[in-house]
Amino acid sequence: MNTKLGYVWPPILVATIFLGGWQLLVVVQDLKPFLLPAPSLIASEFSSGATLMWGAAYYTATTAFLGLIFGTVLGLITALLAQRFITVDKLAAPLAAGLATVPIIALTPILNNMFNITSRTPRVLVTAIIVLFPIFVNVTRGLIQVNATQLELMRSLNATPRTTLRVLRIPNAIPFFFTGLKIAAPLAVIAALVAEYFGGPQQGLGSRIASAAANTAYGRAWAYVLAAIITGLIFYLAIIALERLVTPRTAQVTTTA
Amino acid sequence: MTPTQLDSKNPGSALAISGLSKVFNVGNPNEVTALSDVHLDVHTGEFISLIGPSGCGKSTLLRVIGDLTAFDSGSVQVAGKSPEEARKERLYGIAFQQAALFDWRTVTRNIELPLELAGWQKSQRQERSAELLDMVQLSDFAHHRPWELSGGMQQRVAIARSLAVDPPLLLMDEPFGALDEMTRERMQNELLKIRMETGKTIVFVTHSIPEAVYLSDRVVVMSPRPGRITAEIEVNLGDRNEMTRESDHFFRCVTSVREALRVHDTSNSTSSSHRGEI
Numbered sequence: 001m002n003t004k005l006g007y008v009w010p011p012i013l014v015a016t017i018f019l020g021g022w023q024l025l026v027v028v029q030d031l032k033p034f035l036l037p038a039p040s041l042i043a044s045e046f047s048s049g050a051t052l053m054w055g056a057a058y059y060t061a062t063t064a065f066l067g068l069i070f071g072t073v074l075g076l077i078t079a080l081l082a083q084r085f086i087t088v089d090k091l092a093a094p095l096a097a098g099l100a101t102v103p104i105i106a107l108t109p110i111l112n113n114m115f116n117i118t119s120r121t122p123r124v125l126v127t128a129i130i131v132l133f134p135i136f137v138n139v140t141r142g143l144i145q146v147n148a149t150q151l152e153l154m155r156s157l158n159a160t161p162r163t164t165l166r167v168l169r170i171p172n173a174i175p176f177f178f179t180g181l182k183i184a185a186p187l188a189v190i191a192a193l194v195a196e197y198f199g200g201p202q203q204g205l206g207s208r209i210a211s212a213a214a215n216t217a218y219g220r221a222w223a224y225v226l227a228a229i230i231t232g233l234i235f236y237l238a239i240i241a242l243e244r245l246v247t248p249r250t251a252q253v254t255t256t257a
Numbered sequence: 258m259t260p261t262q263l264d265s266k267n268p269g270s271a272l273a274i275s276g277l278s279k280v281f282n283v284g285n286p287n288e289v290t291a292l293s294d295v296h297l298d299v300h301t302g303e304f305i306s307l308i309g310p311s312g313c314g315k316s317t318l319l320r321v322i323g324d325l326t327a328f329d330s331g332s333v334q335v336a337g338k339s340p341e342e343a344r345k346e347r348l349y350g351i352a353f354q355q356a357a358l359f360d361w362r363t364v365t366r367n368i369e370l371p372l373e374l375a376g377w378q379k380s381q382r383q384e385r386s387a388e389l390l391d392m393v394q395l396s397d398f399a400h401h402r403p404w405e406l407s408g409g410m411q412q413r414v415a416i417a418r419s420l421a422v423d424p425p426l427l428l429m430d431e432p433f434g435a436l437d438e439m440t441r442e443r444m445q446n447e448l449l450k451i452r453m454e455t456g457k458t459i460v461f462v463t464h465s466i467p468e469a470v471y472l473s474d475r476v477v478v479m480s481p482r483p484g485r486i487t488a489e490i491e492v493n494l495g496d497r498n499e500m501t502r503e504s505d506h507f508f509r510c511v512t513s514v515r516e517a518l519r520v521h522d523t524s525n526s527t528s529s530s531h532r533g534e535i
Contacts, residue, residue, distance in 0.1 A: 149357040152325050156351045157374045158344055167370070171361045247361075 033218040045223035052208070053227040060204040061231050063120055064192035067127020068185060068235075074128060075135025075180070082136070083143035083169065104130050105191060108198040123195040130191040131184040138180030142173025178243040185235040193228055205231070270337070271426055271458035272299035272322065277331035279317060290483035291317045295331070297477065297486060301425070304452060304459045306469035306476050308514065314484025315462045316430055322460065323351055323428050336425060347375060349426040350419030354434045356411035358403035364414050365390065365399045371421040389417040392451060409440040413447070420455065427459045433468065442502075445471055449497055466518070470494075470510045471502060478517040488517035 019039045025031065026038040033041060046053060104126060111122035146169055154164045196206030205228045212221035277295040282288050292314045299305050307315040320326040321333060324340035335343035343349060350371070358367045365386050372382040390396045393413040403411055412432055419427060433441045445468060452459060463469050469476045470492055478488040492510045494501055501507055 147355070147357060149353045149355045150359070152320075152353070153351065153357050155325055156323055156344060156349070157371050158347060159374055163374060167374070168359070171359065174361070 034216065037219045037222050041219040042222045042226060045217075045219040046226055049220060049223060053223065056203060056205045056208045056224065057227045057231045059201075060189065060192050060196070060206065060228070061235075063123045063195070063204065064127055064188040064231070064235065066120070066124045067192060068131050068188040070124060071128035071131025071184065071188070072135050072181070075132040075184075076139060076177075078132070078136045079139035079143060079173075080165075082140045083165075105194050108195045112198055112200060117200050120201070123192055123200065126195045127188050127191040131188050134183040134187065135177070135180040138176045138183075139173050142176025143169045145176075146172050174247060178239065178247070181239045181243075182236065185239045186232040189228065189232040189235055269301050270298060270334070271301045271303065272297065272336075272460065273332075273334040274298070274318075274322075275332050277318075277321065277328055277333060279314075279321060279326075279328045283329075292321070292328070293483035293485045295484075295486055299458060299460065301458055302456050304461065304472060304474045306461045306463055306473040307479060308463055308466065308469045308476055309479030309484075309518065310464070310481060312481040312484070313479040314481070315479050317484065318479075319428050319430050319460060319462050323349060343426075347371070347422050348424050349428050350421065350424045351428045352412070352415045352419045352430070352432045354431040356403070356408075356415040358411055358414055358418075360403055363400050363402060364395060364406070367403065367414055368417045368421055371418060375422050385421065386417075389420060392420075392454065393417045393447070407440075409436055409444055412436065412444060416448070416451070420451070420457075423455075425458060427457045429459065429461045431462055431464070434463070441468070446497070448472065466511050466514050467502070467507075470507060470514060471497065476510075476514050478514060480518075487520070490514055490517060 022036075023039050026036060031038075107129070108122065108126050111125050115121040115125065143165075150168055151164070154168055159167065193204065193206040193209075196202075196204045197210055201207070202211070205224050209221050209224045209228070212218075212224060274295055274297040277292055278290070279292040280288060280290050295314075295318060297305075297318075307318060309315050317326065321328045322335060322340060324344040333340050336348055338346070338348070358364075359370070362370070365383075368386045368389050369377075369382045372385060377385070387396070387399075390399055393416060395410060395413055395417070398406060398410065403414065406414065416432065419429075433444050436444060448459075449472065451457075459472075461469070461472060463472075471494070473492055476490045476492060477486055478490065479485065480487045490510065490513050494504075494507065494510070
């Protein structure tokens with residue numbers, strides 16, 4: 001009990017000091033909302049516009065969720081293909097670095113033209129492409145970075161490459177898969193949100209943040225940002241919950257991203 | 258149980274190696290002759306140890322027997338078959354220094370892995386793994402995960418796994434190398450007990466002289482550059498008990514293995530000093 005409270009109190013304390021300091025700064029310095037709105041203003045905008053927040057968050061979360069599913073499936077397929085050709089981890093690392101520099105979000109206007117801009121499709125696609133990379137990179141690693149002795153054991157047991165994949169490589173890659181998902185899930189929310197800045201349907205969080213800011217409703221804009229943060233957090237926590245469910249040994253295993 | 262009794266029950270050659278050579282990095286400046294003109298015969302039910310300093314090719318020899326690495330020339334016959342055929346017919350089980358258990362499987366399912374790959378039915382697998390767990394005295398840990406077990410217990414699981422399909426030959430590559438001395442001696446006794454119960458032919462790689470002497474019918478001494486067999490010492494300790502390790506015969510055997518190792522150690526140092534002069 002004591003230890004649990006020990007984990008809970010420090011972040012609450014830090015958050016209280018941070019928000020209190022912020023409020024104090026705005027009041028004492030008499031900062032205008034376009035510069036920095038007070039936490040109290042953001043909170044009142046958030047609660048008064050709760051229905052709108054919920055609707056916008058639901059729209060963007062749906063885009064993010066579809067993109068996450070689609071991108072994860074694509075990432076898993078490409079990783080399975082890649083492990084047949086990339087046998088050394090040395091090749092995976094520069095590949096990951098190279099892919100990380102591709103400005104995928106910049107593809108949105110192009111995808112908007114390729115697909116129906118009035119639909120959700122281009123946004124889901126951008127989200128999927130962004131999700132694909134951390135999944136691909138981590139899962140490929142998990143499939144390749146297999147204990148050498150365990151591989152020798154599989155050979156001694158006359159296992160085919162396919163059997164080795166099923167019995168050894170895929171189970172070995174599961175912690176790596178969750179490492180990838182934990183990066184990808186909040187990223188999916190950000191991608192779905194930012195993709196809305198490039199036109200198309202206006203009911204999502206990104207569109208609402210942009211229009212609130214354009215209409216000088218700064219408190220409201222920040223309230224939508226808060227809703228976006230909460231959405232991203234829910235995605236992250238959902239992945240953690242899924243990981244606990246799938247691998248009860250989580251506490252015992254540490255993987256590097 | 259003596260080897261001759263096993264012979265009468267199951268006569269024949271478990272392992273016949275002649276003129277075996279293996280070279281790593283052929284043609285490179287760092288070309289290494291891992292094995293040079295190795296001759297070795299092991300009869301069914303015999304327990305032999307391969308001993309020698311690092312780089313003498315003892316692990317490589319084990320891997321050649323198990324078809325985990327190829328060889329360049331000579332002939333290797335495992336129960337009258339090529340190593341590849343022997344591997345494909347699952348004629349040997351192998352245990353390594355690392356237990357190499359799969360963390361995501363329970364102890365039972367680790368032991369059942371070779372049975373799964375050999376296509377055994379579930380009910381047969383369960384029966385066999387229960388038997389093996391009993392043999393290595395881990396029945397209480399059947400549903401534990403490997404990381405919940407001590408190093409010695411993990412190694413017992415690995416040995417049970419190597420025995421799963423009941424192969425006639427057991428290859429062991431320093432399986433007790435990472436264990437503390439007390440655990441190690443206990444494991445040695447357990448291995449001897451398993452050997453008594455199963456009558457397996459065992460090829461055991463180690464760099465511990467007392468371990469080799471205590472376990473084996475015959476100690477095969479190897480030396481490096483090039484890796485080759487330099488001496489074979491028959492050990493006839495008979496039934497081991499707690500006094501065996503303190504007996505004169507045990508010490509005499511340890512001494513002769515140590516001397517066999519030292520002969521080539523000095524020849525090495527002279528050859529290296531020669532190199533120094535040149």
